[in-house]
Amino acid sequence: SQQGEEDPQxxxxxxxxxxxxxxxxxxxxxxxxxxxxxxxxGLVHLIxxxxxxxxxxxxxxxxxLDTSKKSSSLLIxxxxxxxxxxxxxxxxxxxxxxxxxxxxxxxxxxxx
Amino acid sequence: GAGVSQSPSxxxxxxxxxxELRCDPISGHTALYWYRQSLGQGLEFLIYFQxxxxxxxxxxxxxxxxxxxxxxxxxxxxxxxxxxxDSAVYLCxxxxxxxxxxxxxxxxxxxxxxxx
Numbered sequence: 001s002q003q004g005e006e007d008p009q010x011x012x013x014x015x016x017x018x019x020x021x022x023x024x025x026x027x028x029x030x031x032x033x034x035x036x037x038x039x040x041x042g043l044v045h046l047i048x049x050x051x052x053x054x055x056x057x058x059x060x061x062x063x064x065l066d067t068s069k070k071s072s073s074l075l076i077x078x079x080x081x082x083x084x085x086x087x088x089x090x091x092x093x094x095x096x097x098x099x100x101x102x103x104x105x106x107x108x109x110x111x112x
Numbered sequence: 113g114a115g116v117s118q119s120p121s122x123x124x125x126x127x128x129x130x131x132e133l134r135c136d137p138i139s140g141h142t143a144l145y146w147y148r149q150s151l152g153q154g155l156e157f158l159i160y161f162q163x164x165x166x167x168x169x170x171x172x173x174x175x176x177x178x179x180x181x182x183x184x185x186x187x188x189x190x191x192x193x194x195x196x197x198d199s200a201v202y203l204c205x206x207x208x209x210x211x212x213x214x215x216x217x218x219x220x221x222x223x224x225x226x227x228x
Contacts, residue, residue: 043155043203043219064125088154090217099168100145100217104154 005077006089010107019076022104023089024069030064030092034074037105038085046087081112114138115221118151118204133189133223137206144187145205145217146179155203161187162209170216194227201225 015018023032031096034046049056049065049072056063062075076083086105119137137144142163147155151202157171161181172178176194181187191198201224205217 042213042221043205045216048216090155099160099170101155101157102147102155 006087006103006106007107009104010109011081012109012111014110015081015110017079018086019079019083019108019110019112021074021087021108023072023103025076025089025101026070026093029067032063032072033090033100034061034063034080035090035102036085036087037088043088047092076108080111081110084108084110115205116204116222118202118217118220121221122134122224122226124228126228127196128193130181130190130192131194131225133191133202133204133225135187135189135204135206135220137185137187137204138218139185141206141208141218142184143207143209144181145207146187146189147203147205149201149222151200158189158202182216191225194225196227199225199227 005087006021011019029051031048031050033045033048036046037043047056047061047063049063051067054065055059065072072089076081086107088102088105090100090102091098116138119134123131139193145160148158149155158169159169159179161167166211176192179187179189189202203221203222204220207217
């Protein structure tokens with residue numbers, strides 16, 4: 001079964017606005033990652049948050065993790081047209097290995 | 113340095129034919145992953161290799177799919193007797209597995225497979 005699931009499925013905002021995407025998962029994890037995919041650069045790792053962390057920042061990105069609710073959020077502040085992409089959360093299955101399960105993604109469109 | 117490379121970038125084949133997709137991971141990365149992505153969908157895990165351990169094949173959709181990794185480096189994903197539902201982009205990723213559970217994956221550009 002799918003481990004990570006994002007919502008919303010699609011999001012359209014104006015440049016300069018903030019974008020928030022959510023991810024839910026089902027089993028315990030060691031860490032959760034967010035990736036971005038666009039036609040120009042393919043799939044790129046954005047940020048990783050470990051299960052014992054609650055919040056992490058990287059530039060305009062802020063990720064939160066709530067292990068009690070098995071959920072994470074990705075906030076992109078002051079969005080730019082170049083942020084237009086699909087965003088995926090990915091979790092390891094905490095089975096002792098490194099199998100990673102990706103969600104279906106949120107398609108973000110930032111209008112200039 | 114060089115990233116993950118995949119070949120071919122595009123493959124068009126007829127139903128029933130076999131295809132081989134190749135992945136060259138980043139040098140020194142011990143873990144290698146194959147995923148499949150259908151149009152507008154997320155990534156579907158297929159298989160991963162970790163060092164000399166037995167691969168995790170739990171994501172392979174049928175016995176028509178197989179993969180090997182020779183010498184701990186290059187990997188080949190083989191699909192036998194291709195079906196139209198096999199049409200997708202096949203993505204390969206590698207990661208440097210160190211201590212702890214950090215697992216950033218570096219992705220190749222993918223192979224777009226079209227089965228007619």
